[in-house]
Amino acid sequence: MPAYLEKERAVAIEAVERAARVCTAVFQRLVTDETLTKKDKSPVTVADFGAQAVVNAILERHFPDDPVVGEEDSRDLQGDGGRALREKVVELVGSALDRPMAADEVLRAIDRGQHAGGPAGRHWTLDPIDGTKGFLRGEQFAVCLALVVDGKVRLGVVGCPNLPYDMSRPAEGRGVLAVAVEGQGAFQRRLGASDAAEQRIRASGVADPRDAAVCESVEAGHSSHSDSAQIAQLLGISKQPVRMDSQCKYVAVARGDADIYLRLPVSSSYAEKIWDHAAGNIIVREAGGCVADVSGRPLDFSLGRTLSQNAGVIATSAGVFDATMAAVQQTLAGKAPSAS
Numbered sequence: 001m002p003a004y005l006e007k008e009r010a011v012a013i014e015a016v017e018r019a020a021r022v023c024t025a026v027f028q029r030l031v032t033d034e035t036l037t038k039k040d041k042s043p044v045t046v047a048d049f050g051a052q053a054v055v056n057a058i059l060e061r062h063f064p065d066d067p068v069v070g071e072e073d074s075r076d077l078q079g080d081g082g083r084a085l086r087e088k089v090v091e092l093v094g095s096a097l098d099r100p101m102a103a104d105e106v107l108r109a110i111d112r113g114q115h116a117g118g119p120a121g122r123h124w125t126l127d128p129i130d131g132t133k134g135f136l137r138g139e140q141f142a143v144c145l146a147l148v149v150d151g152k153v154r155l156g157v158v159g160c161p162n163l164p165y166d167m168s169r170p171a172e173g174r175g176v177l178a179v180a181v182e183g184q185g186a187f188q189r190r191l192g193a194s195d196a197a198e199q200r201i202r203a204s205g206v207a208d209p210r211d212a213a214v215c216e217s218v219e220a221g222h223s224s225h226s227d228s229a230q231i232a233q234l235l236g237i238s239k240q241p242v243r244m245d246s247q248c249k250y251v252a253v254a255r256g257d258a259d260i261y262l263r264l265p266v267s268s269s270y271a272e273k274i275w276d277h278a279a280g281n282i283i284v285r286e287a288g289g290c291v292a293d294v295s296g297r298p299l300d301f302s303l304g305r306t307l308s309q310n311a312g313v314i315a316t317s318a319g320v321f322d323a324t325m326a327a328v329q330q331t332l333a334g335k336a337p338s339a340s
C-alpha cells in the first residue's frame with residue numbers, strides 16, 4: 001500500500017524543484033530590470049509569476065480537482081499594460097515545463113491560486129517566492145508549497161536555492177529542499193537530488209535557553225526587532241539574532257541551525273497569510289519542534305487565506321519552547337502593536 005500522501009509528496013517536490021529553477025534562472029538573467037511594485041508595495045518579479053504558473057500547472061496535471069490558495073494573481077500581466085511582462089513570463093514558463101503554453105493558459109494557471117481556502121476538503125497553498133526582498137538581494141528566499149486537508153497542514157515542501165546544505169560547511173554547496181508529511185518526520189535533500197539522497201532532520205536538543213540561537217526576519221516591518229531583543233535578554237541569550245528572509249527560518253529551526261524563530265507582530269491590523277507559514281509549520285513540527293502564535297495558540301489554517309485568529313509566530317525546538325513563550329508573554333504584556 002502506498003504511504004500516506006506518497007503521490008502528493010512526489011508531485012510537490014517536482015513542482016518546487018522546477019519553480020526553484022525558474023527563480024534561479026530569472027535571478028541570473030532578468031532580476032535587475034523586471035521588478036514592479038504591487039499595490040501593497042511588496043516587490044514582485046517575473047519569477048514570482050513564473051513560479052506560481054509552473055507549480056499550478058503541475059498540480060493541475062496531477063490533481064485537477066484540487067484548488068490552490070496562492071499569493072499571486074495575473075492582474076499585472078493583463079491587457080496592453082501587462083504585455084511586456086506577460087511575454088517574459090510565458091517564455092519562462094514554456095522553458096521550465098519543456099512545452100510551450102499560450103499566454104491565456106499561463107494567466108489561467110496563475111489564477112488557479114485564487115481559492116478562498118477554509119476548513120473543508122483539501123487545498124494546496126503556494127508562495128512561489130517567499131522572501132521576495134531576499135530574492136532581489138541575492139540572499140535567502142524559498143519556494144513554499146503545502147497541502148491542507150480538513151483545515152490542517154499535512155504535507156509541506158520548502159525549496160531554498162541559496163541556503164547552504166550544511167551550515168557548518170557552506171563551501172560544500174547551496175540549495176536545500178526540506179519536506180515533511182504528517183506522521184512521517186522531516187527530511188532534507190540537496191535541490192536536484194533524488195529521493196535516495198534524503199536525510200532526516202531534527203530540531204536541536206538545546207535545553208538551556210541561554211545557549212539558544214534566535215532567527216528573525218530581515219525586515220523590521222515584518223517582525224519587531226526591538227521586542228525580540230528584549231525576549232533574548234530575558235532568556236539570557238547573548239548571541240546576536242540571525243536575520244534571514246523567508247521560510248528558510250523554519251528550515252533553520254527544523255535542522256538545528258537555530259533554536260528559536262521569533263515573528264513578533266508590528267501591526268495589529270496585519271493578518272499573516274497561510275502561504276507564508278503552512279509548509280514551514282509542518283516541517284518544524286515533524287522535526288520535533290513546536291510552533292504557536294505569540295499567545296501560545298496553534299496556527300489555525302482552517303479560516304481561509306489568512307491566519308486571522310493568530311498573531312505572530314513562535315517556532316522553537318521542544319526544549320526551549322516553554323521558556324520562550326514565557327519571555328514572549330512577559331515582553332508583550334500590556335503592549336498592543338499599532339493599528340497601522
Ligand SMILES: Nc1ncnc2c1ncn2[C@@H]1O[C@H](COP(=O)(O)OS(=O)(=O)O)[C@@H](OP(=O)(O)O)[C@H]1O
Nearest residue numbers: 129130131132133217218219221222244245246270
Ligand atoms: N506587516 C507584515 N508583517 C508580517 N509579515 C508581512 C508583513 N508584510 C508582508 N509580510 C510578509 O512577510 C513575508 C516575508 O517574510 P520574511 O520573514 O521573509 O521577512 S523578511 O524578508 O525576512 O524581512 C512576505 O512574503 P513574500 O511577499 O512572499 O516575500 C509577506 O507576505
Ligand SMILES: [Mg+2]
Nearest residue numbers: 042043071132
Ligand atoms: Mg509578496
Ligand SMILES: [Mg+2]
Nearest residue numbers: 127130131276
Ligand atoms: Mg511570503
Ligand SMILES: [Mg+2]
Nearest residue numbers: 071127129130
Ligand atoms: Mg511571495
